[in-house]
Amino acid sequence: MRLSRRHVMRASGAIPAATLLAACGASQSTSQSSAPSSIPSPTTASATAFPATSYMAKIVQRGKLIAGVKQDQPLFGLLNPRTNQIEGFDVDIVKEIAKALFGLGATADPFPAKLELRGITSAQRIPLLQEGAIDIVAATMTITDERKQQIDFSDVYYQAGQSLLVKKESTVAKIQDLDKASATVCSATGSTSEQNITKFAPAAQKLLFAGYAECVTALQQGRVDAVSTDDIILAGFLDQDPNLKMVGGQFTQEPYGLGMQKGNGFVEFVNSEVRKMKTDGRWKSIYTKWLGKIGPAPEPPK
Amino acid sequence: MLTATPTTLAGAVGAGRAFGAVVTQPSNLQLLLQGLWVTIKLAAFSLILALALGVVFGVLRTVPLRPLRAAGTAYVEFFRNTPLLVQMYYWYFGLPVLAGVTLPGFQAAFLALGIYTGAFVAEVVRAGILAVSPGHLEAARSLGLSYLQTVRHVVLPQAFATTVPPLGNLAIAMTKNTSVASAIAVQDVMYNGNLLNSRTFATYEVFASVGLAYLSLTVPLSVLVNRLERRLTRFRR
Amino acid sequence: MDQAAFVATVCGRLPAVCRSMETLFDPRRWAAFTELSVWQNTVLVGLRATLSMAAIAMVVSLVAGLALALLRVSPFAALRYPVGLLVETIRSLPVILLIFFSSLFLPRVGLAQDPFVAATAALAVYTAAVNAEIMRAGITAIERGQIEAARSLGMTYAQTMRHVILPQALQRVVPPQVSQLITLLKDTSLAAVVGVNELTRKMQILYQFERPPNPLQALFVAACIYFILNYSLSRLSRRWELGVGGAIDLH
Numbered sequence: 204m205r206l207s208r209r210h211v212m213r214a215s216g217a218i219p220a221a222t223l224l225a226a227c228g229a230s231q232s233t234s235q236s237s238a239p240s241s242i243p244s245p246t247t248a249s250a251t252a253f254p255a256t257s258y259m260a261k262i263v264q265r266g267k268l269i270a271g272v273k274q275d276q277p278l279f280g281l282l283n284p285r286t287n288q289i290e291g292f293d294v295d296i297v298k299e300i301a302k303a304l305f306g307l308g309a310t311a312d313p314f315p316a317k318l319e320l321r322g323i324t325s326a327q328r329i330p331l332l333q334e335g336a337i338d339i340v341a342a343t344m345t346i347t348d349e350r351k352q353q354i355d356f357s358d359v360y361y362q363a364g365q366s367l368l369v370k371k372e373s374t375v376a377k378i379q380d381l382d383k384a385s386a387t388v389c390s391a392t393g394s395t396s397e398q399n400i401t402k403f404a405p406a407a408q409k410l411l412f413a414g415y416a417e418c419v420t421a422l423q424q425g426r427v428d429a430v431s432t433d434d435i436i437l438a439g440f441l442d443q444d445p446n447l448k449m450v451g452g453q454f455t456q457e458p459y460g461l462g463m464q465k466g467n468g469f470v471e472f473v474n475s476e477v478r479k480m481k482t483d484g485r486w487k488s489i490y491t492k493w494l495g496k497i498g499p500a501p502e503p504p505k
Numbered sequence: 506m507l508t509a510t511p512t513t514l515a516g517a518v519g520a521g522r523a524f525g526a527v528v529t530q531p532s533n534l535q536l537l538l539q540g541l542w543v544t545i546k547l548a549a550f551s552l553i554l555a556l557a558l559g560v561v562f563g564v565l566r567t568v569p570l571r572p573l574r575a576a577g578t579a580y581v582e583f584f585r586n587t588p589l590l591v592q593m594y595y596w597y598f599g600l601p602v603l604a605g606v607t608l609p610g611f612q613a614a615f616l617a618l619g620i621y622t623g624a625f626v627a628e629v630v631r632a633g634i635l636a637v638s639p640g641h642l643e644a645a646r647s648l649g650l651s652y653l654q655t656v657r658h659v660v661l662p663q664a665f666a667t668t669v670p671p672l673g674n675l676a677i678a679m680t681k682n683t684s685v686a687s688a689i690a691v692q693d694v695m696y697n698g699n700l701l702n703s704r705t706f707a708t709y710e711v712f713a714s715v716g717l718a719y720l721s722l723t724v725p726l727s728v729l730v731n732r733l734e735r736r737l738t739r740f741r742r
Numbered sequence: 743m744d745q746a747a748f749v750a751t752v753c754g755r756l757p758a759v760c761r762s763m764e765t766l767f768d769p770r771r772w773a774a775f776t777e778l779s780v781w782q783n784t785v786l787v788g789l790r791a792t793l794s795m796a797a798i799a800m801v802v803s804l805v806a807g808l809a810l811a812l813l814r815v816s817p818f819a820a821l822r823y824p825v826g827l828l829v830e831t832i833r834s835l836p837v838i839l840l841i842f843f844s845s846l847f848l849p850r851v852g853l854a855q856d857p858f859v860a861a862t863a864a865l866a867v868y869t870a871a872v873n874a875e876i877m878r879a880g881i882t883a884i885e886r887g888q889i890e891a892a893r894s895l896g897m898t899y900a901q902t903m904r905h906v907i908l909p910q911a912l913q914r915v916v917p918p919q920v921s922q923l924i925t926l927l928k929d930t931s932l933a934a935v936v937g938v939n940e941l942t943r944k945m946q947i948l949y950q951f952e953r954p955p956n957p958l959q960a961l962f963v964a965a966c967i968y969f970i971l972n973y974s975l976s977r978l979s980r981r982w983e984l985g986v987g988g989a990i991d992l993h
Contacts, residue, residue, distance in 0.1 A: 324857065712839065
């Protein structure tokens with residue numbers, strides 16, 4: 204635990220002094236974030252704006268927001284092999300939340316001074332929130348009734364749906380085309396996507412790996428006919444390989460929400476910020492930055 | 506999207522479900538048994554490959570020709586000192602890129618396990634060959650034993666005593682190592698256990714059963730190895 | 743013969759060989775390994791996690807293994823048998839099973855959320871069981887005569903253990919402990935399947951997101967790094983064996 208924490212601390216450069224910050228920024232010149240040289244210090248006004256007993260005040264007092272994000276999901280949360288920094292749609296969403304909490308300017312980068320990013324796996328999302336180890340989860344998490352009993356969810360910030368990734372020359376057009384014993388579909392062990400395959404194509408053979416990246420390699424090598432999971436996860440891989448295509452539309456609905464510990468009141472603040480992002484153009488610009496290759500930004504989900 | 510996992514101890518145990526209720530369900534039991542059969546097949550086939558490779562390279566390491574010895578050493582050292590998982594990924598994901606041959610998971614795992622274990626077998630075989638001292642051979646011949654008699658009464662008992670117990674231990678280790686094949690989606694008992702766990706969340710029950718499945722293979726093997734070892738040592742004295 | 747013509751002739755006869763050589767030496771697939779940032783932020787970061795896991799698991803399992811070994815040779819059957827059963831059971835299970843189980847079990851009981859911790863714990867438990875057996879063998883290999891001599895000199899059981907048996911036994915177990923460390927270093931790669939960012943997984947992430955994908959090259963680099971580590975360890979151990987324990991047969 205101690206060692207891995209230290210990795211996280213180092214990755215997020217958890218050094219409070221402003222002088223060191225500048226040095227830190229300079230040494231990370233390879234990082235894609237083009238943060239302005241001087242990060243505005245948090246205004247005292249925003250720190251005192253929260254009631255003293257509120258969860259937001261607790262975060263401000265601590266000095267940074269701790270967010271759990273994916274590190275193996277292209278476009279949403281991916282640990283860049285060249286910088287060892289996590290980047291993506293989810294990361295930029297929590298950056299906006301951190302900026303609002305600490306009253307930073309629109310162009311400021313709260314990372315790493317005011318935001319700690321912890322790379323987590325799907326299975327860790329709810330336990331870590333319940334334990335209080337992280338303040339917020341932005342990790343392609345579908346809002347479900349079952350999960351709502353355990354944690355608080357923000358409004359929908361991304362509307363995903365399960366789809367299919369196939370080779371360019373494939374004749375598969377929809378999930379029903381795979382409903383035969385000669386078809387093999389790849390997904391991740393223990394995923395709802397896997398269960399949905401059983402539901403929509405019960406006859407298909409399934410090949411299950413620990414992650415979708417292995418599935419995509421299997422698809423590229425002709426071991427499977429299709430990879431099936433949330434369209435946006437697939438889009439990340441589509442972006443990596445031009446010989447693949449996405450077909451079949453969204454045959455399930457996967458509304459993504461930000462997760463927070465149940466009942467600590469943080470969700471109201473986050474929701475007001477998510478709503479602002481959707482209306483003032485920030486949501487669209489984040490969409491365009493990460494998902495623009497797939498198509499123009501749609502209207503934000505309601 | 507991975508499904509939410511129950512986070513309490515009660516949830517993990519199975520929320521009021523009787524322990525054993527999940528794995529004794531016929532369809533689930535069948536899934537595990539099918540997996541166990543794949544594990545057994547994989548272990549058996551790979552062991553044959555490992556023994557064949559091990560004998561060839563073990564003998565190579567003792568021949569008086571330097572290049573052949575070097576080839577034997579290179580094989581043993583490289584495959585012994587790199588992780589099995591990396592080798593499996595290599596045969597599964599790497600070979601199609603290199604040679605355009607797409608091996609099914611089972612065959613890739615068979616190759617990886619056989620080649621990996623073969624490196625250890627080669628070491629045992631080499632030690633077995635070196636254990637028979639030339640003096641013994643000369644003594645036997647000078648006592649008037651024929652070549653065949655020498656092999657039967659002098660060489661083989663000694664070579665057996667030094668190689669059989671370690672080979673038995675390698676067979677046990679290899680049986681356990683078949684589980685790594687689950688990472689390349691070979692539907693062995695480990696893979697099917699993970700699948701069952703993700704469907705039922707009966708973690709304790711499922712993993713206890715998978716563990717028992719492996720014990721049912723490794724414990725009889727190690728009892729056998731122990732017995733053989735005792736017998737061979739007695740024979741040696 | 744003209745070199746190009748020679749290559750063309752060979753490739754005409756053996757297209758598969760040429761294609762595979764092209765892929766193997768394709769500079770685009772090696773490009774990632776010419777970048778310092780990849781070495782720093784993929785290879786070194788992964789290697790650090792691999793070494794940390796192995797180091798922590800080894801230290802813990804040496805201590806725990808010695809304790810278990812002492813219990814296994816203790817004069818009390820009530821201690822000997824349960825510990826023996828535990829050690830033998832754990833040793834007979836696949837490491838990957840323990841890693842999967844620990845990464846599911848520990849978070850559920852609120853113990854370790856980090857897969858790094860869960861995997862390290864599983865590796866430590868397994869290695870402790872193996873080490874216990876190695877050390878037990880080392881202890882029981884000391885001739886009975888020495889023990890009897892020590893006892894007849896008036897030493898207690900604990901004193902005999904501490905001053906006569908353990909110093910010899912621990913020296914004898916160095917080579918098998920080093921090979922166990924090598925096994926452990928290789929086994930850390932199994933933590934990749936539960937999402938620990940150690941060397942194997944970092945390389946996997948790299949080869950899966952490179953374009954064109956370079957599994958062959960990345961896995962080869964990974965294999966070489968493991969090889970260098972483990973081969974050096976085995977040479978060191980061999981030297982120790984020849985220097986200190988030359989006459990001792992532990993196998």
